[in-house]
Amino acid sequence: MTTVRLLTRSLLYYWRTNLAVLLGVVAATAVIGGALIVGDSVRDSLREMSLERLGKIDHVLHGPRFFREAMANDLAAHSGFSERFESAAPGLIMRGTIELQTKEGVNRVNQVNVYGVDQRLWEMTRHGEFAPPTGDEILLSQRVAEQLQYSMQANDARAGQVLLRLELPTSIPSESLFGERDDLSQLIELNVRDVLPSELGVARLELNPNQQLPLNVFVSLSTLQDKLGLAEQRIRIPAERRVEIIPAKVNALFVSANNVDGAAPLQQIADGNAGPDGVNTLNDLLDASLYLDDLDLNIRKVESKERPASAYFAIESERMLLENEAATAARTTAKKMSLSQSSVLVYLGNAFRNPRIVQPAKKNNGTERGYSMYSVVAGLELKPEPPYLPSETPFGPFLFAGDGLNKSLGERDIVINDWLAEDLEVEAGETIEIDYHIVGSHGELPEKTVAFRIAGIVQLEDESGRPTVAADRGFTPHVRGITDVKTYDDWDEPFDMKTDRITARDDTYWEEYKATPKAFISLEAARKLWNSRYGGQTSVRLMKREDKSLDETIAEFTPAFLANLDAEKTGLVFQPVKFTGLLAASGTTDFSGLFIGFSFFLILSATILIVLLFRLGIERRSRQIGLLQAIGLTPKQLRRLFLGEGMIVVVAGGLLGMYAAVGYASVMIYGLKTWWIGAIGTQFLDVSIRPVSLFIGFTISVIVALAAIWWALRQLRNLSSRELLSGQVETTLAEIAQRRNTRSRSLLLMGSIFTLLLLAAALFGFVPSSEAFAGLSWQVVVFFVVGILLLALILKRLSQWLQADRVNAVQGYGLFALGRLGMRNAARNRQRSLFTVGLIASATFVIVAVAAGQRNPTQEQPVYDSGNGGFTLVAETDKGILFNLSTTEGRSKLGITPEESTSLEGIEVIAFRRKPGEEASCLNIYQTRVPTILGVPDVMIQRGGFKFADTPDENPWSILKEKNEDGLIPVLGDMNTLMYSLKKEIGSTITLPDKEDPEHTLQIAGMLDGSVFQGVLLMSETHFRELFPDRDGYEYFLIGPRFDQSTGQLNSAATSSEEVRRLSQFLETRLSDFGFDVERVVDRIAGFLAVQNTYLQTFQTLGGLGLFLGTLGLATVMLRNVLERRSELALLQAVGFRKNHLRWIVLWENAFLLLCGLFIGAVSALLAMLPHLRSTGANVPWKSGGMLLFGVFVAGMFAAWFAVAEAVRMPILATLRSDD
Amino acid sequence: MHDGQFDLVTGQLGKEFQTTAGCLPILTNVNLQLNRGDSLVITGPSGSGKSTLLYLLGLLDEPTTGELQMLGQDVRQLNTAQSAQFRNEHIGFIFQDHHLLPQCSVLENVQIPTLPGRGANSATEKRARMLLERVGLTERLDHRPGQLSGGERQRVAVCRALINEPEFLLADEPTGNLDPHTAESIGTLLLELSQEQNTLLVCVTHSLELANRFPQAANLRDRCLDLSNTTASPQQPAS
DSSP, X not given: OOHHHHHHHHHHHTHHHHHHHHHHHHHXXXXXXXXXXXXXXXXXXXXXXXXXXXXXXXXXXXXXXXXXXXXXXXXXXXXXXXXXXXXXXXEEEEEEEEXXXXXXXXXXXXXXXXXXXXXXXXXXXXXXXXXXXXXXXXXXXXXXXXXXXXOOOTTSTTOSEEEEEEEOOOSSOTTSTTSOOSOOEEEXXXXXXXXXXXXXXXXXXXXXXXXXXXXXXXXXXXXXXXXXXXXXXXXXXXXXXXXXXEOOEEEEEEEEETTOOTTSOHHHHHHSTTSHHHXXXXXXXXXXXXXXXXXXXXXXXXXXXXXXXXXXXXXXXXXXXXXXXXXXXXXXXXXXXXXXXXXXXXXXXXXXXXXXXXXXXXXXXXXXXXXXXXXXXXXXXXXXXXXXXXXXXXXXXXXXXXXXXSXXXXXTEEEEEHHHHHHHTOOTTOEEEEEEEOOOTTSOOOEEEEEEEEEEEEOSBOTTSOBOGXXXXXXXXXXXXXXXXXXXXXXXXXXXXXXXXXXXXXXXXXXXXXXXXXXXXXXXXXXXHHOBTTBSBSEEEEEOOTTSOHHHHHHXXXXXXHHHSOGGGGTOOEEOHHHHHHHHHHTSXXXXXXXXXXXXXXXXXXXXXXXXXXXXXXXXXXXXXXXXXXXXXXXXXXXXXXXXXXXXXXHHHHHHHHHHHHHHHHHHHHHHHTTTHHHHOOSOOOOOOOHHHHHHHHHHHHHHHHHHHHHHHHGGGGOOHHHHHHTOHHHHHHHHHHHHOOOOHHHHHHHHHHHHHHHHHHHTTOSOXXXXXXXXXXXXXXXXXXXXXXXXXXXXXXXXXXXXXXXXXXXXXXXXXXXXXXXXXXXXXXXXXXXXXXXXXXXXXXXXXXXXXXXXXXXXXXOTTXXXXXXXXXXXXXXXXXXXXXXXXXXXXXXXXXXXXXXXXXXXXXXXXXXOOBOOSTTOOSOOSXXXXXXXXXXXXXXXXXXXXXXXXXXXXXXXXXOOTTOOEEEEEEHHIXXXXXXXXXXXXXXXXXXXXXXXXXXXXXXXXXXXXXXXXXXXXHHHHHHOTTOOSEEEEEEEEOEETTTTEEOGGGOSHHHHHHXXXXXXXXXXXXXXXXXXXXXXXXXXXXXXXXXXXXXXXXHHHHXXXXXXXXXXXXXXXXXXXXXXXXXXXXXXOOHHHHHHHHHHHHHHHHHHHHHHHHHHHHHHTHHHHHSTTBXXXXXXXXXXXXXXXXXXXXXXXXXXXHHHHSOHHHHHHOOO | OBTTBOSEEEEEEEEEEEEXXXXXXXXXXXXXXXXXXXXXXXXXXXXXXXXXXXXHHTTSSOOSEEEEEETTEEGGGOOHHHHHHHHHHHEEEEOSSOOOOTTSOHHHHHHGGGTTTXXXXXXXXXXXXXXXXXXXXXXXXXXXXXXXXXXXXHHHHXXXXXXXXXXXXXXXXXXXXXXXXXXXXXXXXXXXHHHHTTOEEEEEOSOHHHHHTSSEEEEEETTEEEOTTOOSSOOOOOO
């Protein structure tokens, strides 16, 4: 006989117990390994999704700017391109609304991604058998078709044509004077050719990583260009006697890199052509391929026949205002080339007036004297010395009528031309007034007046009648529809003109001089008056080189200028979208951790089961252990022997568990695609098995199981051989445990009093509702503590009850009397019973508390300091709205009649600016970096509201106005977004545009709790405009009852659900041109919460499964009890108890323990969650929760059947007589 | 005596066990006729079938052959439930191991057999107290079995056996686990109580000291019951 042989024999002889332990290990391994596989699967699926949706697209250039379509070819033709990249394709990416006319009305889908594609881009996508759209064809992604309720069946009324509403692109920003503020949307009629199934990568094409299905439609690039005025145009400019060719434009460029292996490790991709290095090369190539057109820039040659020596050129922008980046590059280049340069900022004066003759109050008195309309004022760079104005040809010298300037121009000094002086009947030294528009943030154009002292008067012509510098038309940049038209009547201006005030002299001036400025001020003064976030100049004028012609100078200047221009700062920069997507997939929500957390009770139950089963096995063999000790084995040798036996079982279980882990993971992944689809919102998940995860699962569970076994064996140390030989293991152990546990009852009493006091304080309002931590109020915390205390106290009380002798267990008759005896049996091993009840109670507590934590905000009312902030509706648009929806004037600009306006009284609309970014709400499981940013207007900051967490301030919104010394810009975000999606906390920073090239740093200054602002960051509008000057208008709206600051009350009249529905419909219909998409705030929050609720459900389900496994533990305990008491049970039979009596006794004991656990856990949890249960948004799944607990009870009772069967199976005689 | 019959009658009672080696006879032709008030001790070497006979008489096992009548009733005809009921109402058991429930007090343990029948009530409690007083355990009513000595435990077991006022008291090595002094007192108690309660006592033991105190004794040898030592009423078969 050898130890190995003894071990083998024992393994086989006690195969039932060993099998049970093995199954416990299988369960633990399956759960741990399965959770890890779920994490791997989600990560790999997201990676696969990134590859699917992007196809061969690796890098994308996309921004607010439209550039030449030919850039794709230029880029590809570059010698360095083909080394690293395969192809480049132009495209258009627009946001629009799609409409389908049906018999019932119009079905509309807003916020649709419209892709203008040609064969080149189509080749890069995973499009299956589908050909790219041509002509007036449109391809709908399945999700769009579903939302549109579109049917592909030819005979269906819903097949055929759709209308696509898109914003017409304009060069001039709408928030500048000449920008178009009115709706410029274009309605395009298209025929649906195909619906692209969601399985196709192209149907899911999206540049930002997001697993939710995007709303995509595809239209032929050339069709879209035609309809949006982006196709090549040849424009005749009669005034300048030339034909201007405007090249076809796009706003996106897609590049496919060479040798991209999607399956390669992330690091390999990062180092390859698709990674950051590749994109750097591409951006360098882009810089070398840029044309002025690509940046909306043009070089204007200014030549005058009358003044041939005064030829120069100017850098101007299609946007009218020349961006500072371009101006800086122009000046740097000029400096390098030793070219003189002079910046100009021109602005339109609505009226120039001599206040001596025309009083502002009498502006419309019909007089023809003393004023002039609609002329340009130019701000010029001054010289520090006389003549102060630019003096170098061609920018000067100015010819003064009378004396020149005797000092530099002050802030309120002006030089006017002699034409204006004549009109205004003024002389030098007099004062004139100029009216001008400023552009308000809501598109309004209030008129302001500024007074200047005339410092000098310049002549338009010299003595010989030749035009002077002052007559230079080149001061004013070319503005289509303004500077190129013959008369004022032909102006295509985006504001109201007082045409009746235009004088004949004004008309004549326009005919002769067009937009030549009538007045000059200093550039500084001009910038103070008319500064714009779009740029501080309208042109930079540059002199030609003396030794070269103008054309030669321009030819030399242009490439040098483009080389000096940082294209990135103008928004023209490629992004490595595939790499970013793969990176985001790898850093996604840790589903492994999540599912290990969800499966916590499963793992715990399996571990406890292993302990219980193993101890059961050991105890059944206690006499054997005693014998082995008696014959001389040391305790260490004994432990090693049993540990060896256990290890074989555990390792075998672990190996089998690896297979079970795959099964468990498959079920979880299936669950994520079906039952818990709300958590991740995608069906494109596949099980992905990595051996390393299986090995980790195996290792962890084996270690846990062996630790459990070691612990079980360790307990036997306390037993002597005599006790072991006598088989009195459990009784002795229990006695040892009970000796240790001799606490006095005073502890229970004190605990009860304390709990009651705490509960009373919470119930009667003595506990503040202020925040304790992490968004939890003191009330919530106190109730939770009370719940936990209650659980502990009831368990303690149960312990005492079980120990007490005063309860007469043998009393009464019939089943009830047997039940009492069964309950008394629970006291036989108090420690074990308490352990079982405690386990079930704790699991029940967590599961019930989690279930009770579910919220349904759709039942919530607008409350100022809640997650809805007191708002009822949230809206987003496809394009910015400038006008203020809160004012009658603003509404009328949006086509809402005064009658309709009255019905909106009492409604407050707060408009936010929006910079689209990655979807960072919990609806996106990819890791996000820079989410959408909202610009919070001052009116919102003053209004305040919403619930904050961990944010100390009376009105946390006011933090947004601050900007600390380090230049960090304060932002607010929702707690969920910050903590789980962005992985940030208060004080953390986010750099823009990226970590490698930080331009701005945002700092998290506060956290909102459970708000409608999930997935976005909030910064003050002031900071927003500084950071994102290109973002025009407001695209995000919160709508609700007006909040009265003085009373702190919301207008209750506007909160009824009927009113909210009516308002929602009205706004969507009237503002459909903007793609105004309205949603109830509570629905949006519910959408976010659906994820949280789904996680809670998952936890509940898996926790329930764990609890179920826990009932198997209970069954094991019962089985142990029965085996221990077999002689007693036999005796009971001997004295006349029937088998049914025994069944009843065992079942009663089981039910008692089970019900105690379920009851204690559930009651404590419900008490702990009382504050939540009392809130209006509480959505406790009473039914499913009750069913779950009932199911656990039933399962527990079924599991006890083993014990019952064992109890009645035992032969009376053998048991009564057996020594064993 | 029961309607002129004996309270316990066995006729040609036999028991065999089926083993892999074939049929193994344990008892053959056991014939007994006993009445209440009788006290019979059965002795014999280990494995002779003493306990088997006792369990046959206690309806805990079924004979292979023969007749078994108790209180004039053919108890072999009883089904499991009826057997259990019969045991509960008419038979009291005492085992070598006391088999007391450790979770119940002494008083409760004594009343356990009342549960399947009429239930525990004040009358049963009174009787339990009376019996326990009789065996000298008044001070131990609320004690748990773990707090008692071996003799005390066996005395509780005796009380438990008598709680339902059984006609038959069957004892299987009741003093087997006890020291001689305690064994003697238990033996005395058993015989006295049997007489006091007018029960039919059948005791199986190895102990000659105990056996010698019984008025009636039988020896089980070669699977047969030898009643030659019987001094009183046990009846030999007619033929």
